[in-house]
Amino acid sequence: MGYAALDELLTALKGLHKLKCVGRRLASAVAESADDPKLAQLVAIHSEEDAHWVVVLSRHIQRLGGSADLLESKSLKPDDLCKSAIDIHRLRSRLVVRLEALVPRVRDDALHADLVEMALKDRASIARAEQCLCGT
Numbered sequence: 001m002g003y004a005a006l007d008e009l010l011t012a013l014k015g016l017h018k019l020k021c022v023g024r025r026l027a028s029a030v031a032e033s034a035d036d037p038k039l040a041q042l043v044a045i046h047s048e049e050d051a052h053w054v055v056v057l058s059r060h061i062q063r064l065g066g067s068a069d070l071l072e073s074k075s076l077k078p079d080d081l082c083k084s085a086i087d088i089h090r091l092r093s094r095l096v097v098r099l100e101a102l103v104p105r106v107r108d109d110a111l112h113a114d115l116v117e118m119a120l121k122d123r124a125s126i127a128r129a130e131q132c133l134c135g136t
Contacts, residue, residue, distance in 0.1 A: 016099070024046075031047055
């Protein structure tokens with residue numbers, strides 16, 4: 001398989017960055033609208049985590065010579081909070097799949113370590129979300 005070329009790596013990082021931006025915005029909107037305190041707390045944690053990773057990914061993208069454009073921050077008002085929470089869960093699951101495919105192909109030690117940490121934290125977030133969504 002070999003290591004990822006710079007352009008492939010930047011494309012993958014920008015895709016992860018975009019997912020984190022969308023996840024952060026959606027989680028923030030759900031947290032503000034949720035009547036269930038448990039759901040509000042869970043998605044607020046997701047929003048904070050995603051905000052952190054947006055910054056980390058932006059730094060790596062810029063360090064590698066790319067530009068990490070932040071998505072315009074449109075106000076989101078989710079109509080169906082349960083569906084939105086499930087959408088956040090799906091976004092995280094997709095992100096972990098992308099991370100697991102990318103990590104073995106990353107040569108840069110700092111980036112590799114951050115991507116491994118992101119995957120582990122997202123797996124933990126997925127587990128918390130499943131507990132919350134399943135009511136256990």
